[in-house]
Amino acid sequence: MNSSITNLPNNLGRLELELKSLQRRKSIYTVFGIAITALIVVTGIDLANESNATPFSQGFTKIFDFPKDMLVMAWDLGFTRWWARVIEFTPDLLLTVNMALLSTFLGFVTAAILACFASQNICRNKAVVVITRRSLDLFRSFPEIVIALIFLYLIGGKSLLPAVFAIWIHTTGALGKLFSEAIENIDIKPLEGLESTGCSWISKVRFGVLPQVLPLYFSYAILRLEINVRASTILGFFGAGGIGQALSTMIQWRDGGRVVAIFFLLVTTIIALDYLSDWVRSKLIGARS
Amino acid sequence: MTQSASISLHEIQHATEKKAIRHKLWFTATTLVILGYLSFSWIAFDISSLKEKWRPDRAAMFILDTYANKDHVTMQWDTLDDVTVAFEGGRRQVYTEEPEWFQTASDGGRVVSFKNGGLITFYSDEITLDWPGETEVYSFKRNAEGKPYVVGYENRIDELPEWIRQTKNKVEIRPSLFERLQVGTRRVEAHRYKVGWAYFWFDFDSPLRDVSIFKAVGLMFSSERVVPDMSNATLVRTEFLDNSLWNHGTVLFAMVETVFMALLGTMIAAGVGLPLAFMAARNIRPVWIARFLLRRTFDTLRGIDTLIWSLIFLRAFGPGLFTGIFAIAFTDIGTLGKLMSEAIENADEKQREGIQSTGASTIQQHRFGILPQILPVFISQSLYYLESNTRSAVIIGAMGAGGIGLQFLGALQTGSDFENVAYMALLVLITVIAIDSLSSRLRRALIGYERPAQ
Incomplete structure (x- = not known):
């Protein structure tokens, strides 16, 4: 007691020193962060100004030229004829959405299977876990476009399948990681209960794991579906088909009415899906907790 | 007391059975919907046509090209002195020194030897192919009209092994993915594949062509200049960045x-x-x-x-x-x-x-x-x-x-x-x-x- 009182000023001094060193470290970090940010911005803008055909100041004033041109063309058509173009491209839109749906479904299935092997709590073999995880990382890292373009080249002629395949692979990687995280966070007690009955590994997964993770799985999958609709539109732009391809053609033809019709379809679909997925997810997560 | 317990037990059993039936129905319905969707997609995405659209030749070329490279040995008929050995057949990538797998035989033939022991010999008016595992030595010549043919098989093309393909103006020989011989009306070309990315660090024209990357890094710190008008560090850097094959x-x-x-x-x-x-x-x-x-x-x-x-x-x-x-x-x-x-x-x-x-x-x-x-x-x-x-x-x-x-x-x-x-x-x-x-x-x-x- 006595000694602690005599040590007090000493301790306070040490505390103050430590506080100061912390503050110093913080300001060093701040300066460092600002320096790096500034470096990136300056280099980047320099690079961009060099690489762009149109300098920034000139381009900025022209941002709305293209949308304006297209909108004026669409306006000149009148509503009924413009609406007919919207109807005209609805099948293409459905095709794109279906591409996303199929690849999300396939990705869901493969991810759900692979996730079991990527989770330490249900797969005891460490090597299998590590290998599965690394391959999921690999699937996720490939930009879809690389796979899609290569397969598009290997399949002579037009086909939707390269895009489906590319999105499938990416979805497997993305969902597989989330699914395995979900599995690793489950309550272990039902599993132990099942284990005590001596049931097989598959029934353990079926009755011990799936009921716990399925709502979360669906919630992730629906978010993924939204992302995949965007992706399949973009891949269509590179010749995979669907509304993306229609958009690319119509832009080349400078058919403003049709371009605006396609933009309209895309934006409404994406916003609708956005709200839908928000709503379904809140229901699913709500039902769970 | 006991009766009520037995009734509730009965009820529980009943409820459980009902639940099981409902569960089964749900499961069947979901499976049917999924199967229906998949078969619909099969038609919508035209998956059955994939087999016709799939280009195995492109796929094989693609895969081979990604991990292998080839040297071309080219001869115009009747000009045996003019046989060139070039990397990927590039006009600017002709080897000035002939590689060790390309020799002149005692009878004047130019011999390309392959890793598996196969030999292709160029003569001014004949090409021979001596392949391990084959009972005969195949020979290719041109007829009076200048069209190439397989000697001894003039009238029985059907009996040729399947890796030798005879068309009107060309005989295409491909014993495996790694060797290829094309006999045409004007010239003959042999391709010799090897695994790896060739000239990845420095291209064919570079003074550092045959220097390995480790050696090149070492060179950067040595004062003895490879090329007199620039330092080694600059040389290595520019030669690497300006690599014309890999850009x-x-x-x-x-x-x-x-x-x-x-x-x-x-x-x-x-x-x-x-x-x-x-x-x-x-x-x-x-x-x-x-x-x-x-x-x-x-x-x-x-x-x-x-x-x-x-x-x-x-x-x-x-x-x-x-x-x-x-x-x-x-x-x-x-x-x-x-x-x-x-x-x-x-x-x-x-x-x-x-x-x-x-x-x-x-x-x-x-x-x-x-x-x-x-x-x-x-x-x-x-x-x-x-x-x-x-x-x-x-x-x-x-x-x-x-x-x-x-x-x-x-x-x-x-x-x-x-x-x-x-x-x-x-x-x-x-x-x-x-x-x-x-x-x-x-x-x-x-x-x-x-x-x-x-």
């Missing part, structure tokens, strides 16, 4: 451009999105109309999507980095703004109230009461978007903005430079993985734990 300079610069596209796009999105998110949060801005308008702005920015934004900016800025930067920034201002405003609304009010009680200004309340709470979410989400934007930047690049995406598309469209396609795909993969691991490390360092991505 390292262009490819690496394009990759840097793509990374910058993602980096600047995400930084702008984060820098603009965060203040906007504060304005769109219910607990910060009680005026509902401003909040409503901002929220709808976020939705619109997000809904228009990177694809459409890039098309719009492509028209305004032309091909280049700005297109990609703005396309990414505009989409993600919407995404980050929405996510952040939700995070701000979920922040604990008590800390802000505590700071308010000290008499701090509104800005100070936000800075010290709310920002520290949402900073981890903000950092982890921004880094997560940086990762996914690197992939987006590749795509926007291919649409015309430039960077590695455009280079990749260009290499693929040549239909022959598959090793370059593979090289760029690998480069993109490595970069994405590097950014992934860098950002997850940064995340851990800054906020102490890894947040699952969305």
Whole structure:
């Protein structure tokens, strides 16, 4: 007691020193962060100004030229004829959405299977876990476009399948990681209960794991579906088909009415899906907790 | 008492059975729906036509080209002195010194020997093929009309082994993927494949052609100059970047451009999105109309999507980095703004109230009461978007903005430079993985734990 009182000023001094060193470290970090940010911005803008055909100041004033041109063309058509173009491209839109749906479904299935092997709590073999995880990382890292373009080249002629395949692979990687995280966070007690009955590994997964993770799985999958609709539109732009391809053609033809019709379809679909997925997810997560 | 228990037991049994039946029905219905959807997709995506569309020759060439390279031995008929050995058949890539697998036999024939012991011998009017495992030596000549044929098989083409194909103007011999002989009306060409990426570091014309990369790095520090008019370090650097076969300079610069596209796009999105998110949060801005308008702005920015934004900016800025930067920034201002405003609304009010009680200004309340709470979410989400934007930047690049995406598309469209396609795909993969691991490390360092991505 006595000694602690005599040590007090000493301790306070040490505390103050430590506080100061912390503050110093913080300001060093701040300066460092600002320096790096500034470096990136300056280099980047320099690079961009060099690489762009149109300098920034000139381009900025022209941002709305293209949308304006297209909108004026669409306006000149009148509503009924413009609406007919919207109807005209609805099948293409459905095709794109279906591409996303199929690849999300396939990705869901493969991810759900692979996730079991990527989770330490249900797969005891460490090597299998590590290998599965690394391959999921690999699937996720490939930009879809690389796979899609290569397969598009290997399949002579037009086909939707390269895009489906590319999105499938990416979805497997993305969902597989989330699914395995979900599995690793489950309550272990039902599993132990099942284990005590001596049931097989598959029934353990079926009755011990799936009921716990399925709502979360669906919630992730629906978010993924939204992302995949965007992706399949973009891949269509590179010749995979669907509304993306229609958009690319119509832009080349400078058919403003049709371009605006396609933009309209895309934006409404994406916003609708956005709200839908928000709503379904809140229901699913709500039902769970 | 006992009776009521037995009744309830009975009821439980009944209920369980009913539940099981309902379960089974659900299961059957779901399976049927899924099967129906799959068979519908089979037709809608025309999967049965895949077999006809699939080009195995392209696939084989593609795969072979990605990991192997070849030397061409070319002869015009009747000019045995003029046989050339060139890398990939390039006119500028002729070996001045003949390689050890290309020898002159005692009878004047020029012999190409293959790794499996096979021999192809060029004579001025005859080509012979001596292959291990074959009972006879095949010989190829030209007839009076100048058309090539297989000696001894003139009238029985059907009896040729399947790896020798005789057409009207050409005999094509392919014992395996790694050897090939084409006998035409004017010239004869033998291809000898070897595994690996040849001249990856320094190209064919380079003075450093036969120097390994380790040796080259060593050379950089030695004062003895390989080429008198420049230092070794400059030489190694320029020779590497100007490699005409692999275009390292262009490819690496394009990759840097793509990374910058993602980096600047995400930084702008984060820098603009965060203040906007504060304005769109219910607990910060009680005026509902401003909040409503901002929220709808976020939705619109997000809904228009990177694809459409890039098309719009492509028209305004032309091909280049700005297109990609703005396309990414505009989409993600919407995404980050929405996510952040939700995070701000979920922040604990008590800390802000505590700071308010000290008499701090509104800005100070936000800075010290709310920002520290949402900073981890903000950092982890921004880094997560940086990762996914690197992939987006590749795509926007291919649409015309430039960077590695455009280079990749260009290499693929040549239909022959598959090793370059593979090289760029690998480069993109490595970069994405590097950014992934860098950002997850940064995340851990800054906020102490890894947040699952969305």
